[in-house]
Amino acid sequence: MLITCAACGRRISNRQPICPHCQFDFRGSGEGLSLDRARGRVRRDIQTRWRNQSYLGMAVAILGAAAYYWQTGGLALRLDDPPLSLYVMAGGAVWYVFSRVAGVLSGRGS
Numbered sequence: 393m394l395i396t397c398a399a400c401g402r403r404i405s406n407r408q409p410i411c412p413h414c415q416f417d418f419r420g421s422g423e424g425l426s427l428d429r430a431r432g433r434v435r436r437d438i439q440t441r442w443r444n445q446s447y448l449g450m451a452v453a454i455l456g457a458a459a460y461y462w463q464t465g466g467l468a469l470r471l472d473d474p475p476l477s478l479y480v481m482a483g484g485a486v487w488y489v490f491s492r493v494a495g496v497l498s499g500r501g502s
């Protein structure tokens with residue numbers, strides 16, 4: 393039978409003593425993690441994923457800035473006829489900020 397893990401919310405078999413995703417010991421066998429520790433682990437995993445996303449966004453923004461510099465021969469803003477690289481740079485920056493905020497928010501609460 394499938395049950396929902398109280399710590400990570402995934403569907404798992406109730407035949408296992410420990411959740412394979414977060415190691416929550418839902419039968420109290422003493423082999424896995426307590427609910428608090430398993431939840432903390434899930435939260436850290438989510439934060440790590442968001443942090444990786446923010447690095448990716450930063451890399452895209454830097455690539456966009458480099459392409460923009462190469463295309464326009466400087467970093468002066470050309471908003472009358474913005475090249476594609478300007479959108480790449482802006483998109484990467486938004487991506488970076490969004491994933492930073494999401495990472496901070498996911499670290500809050502229970």
Ligand SMILES: [Zn+2]
Binds near residue numbers: 411
């Ligand atoms: Zn779990």
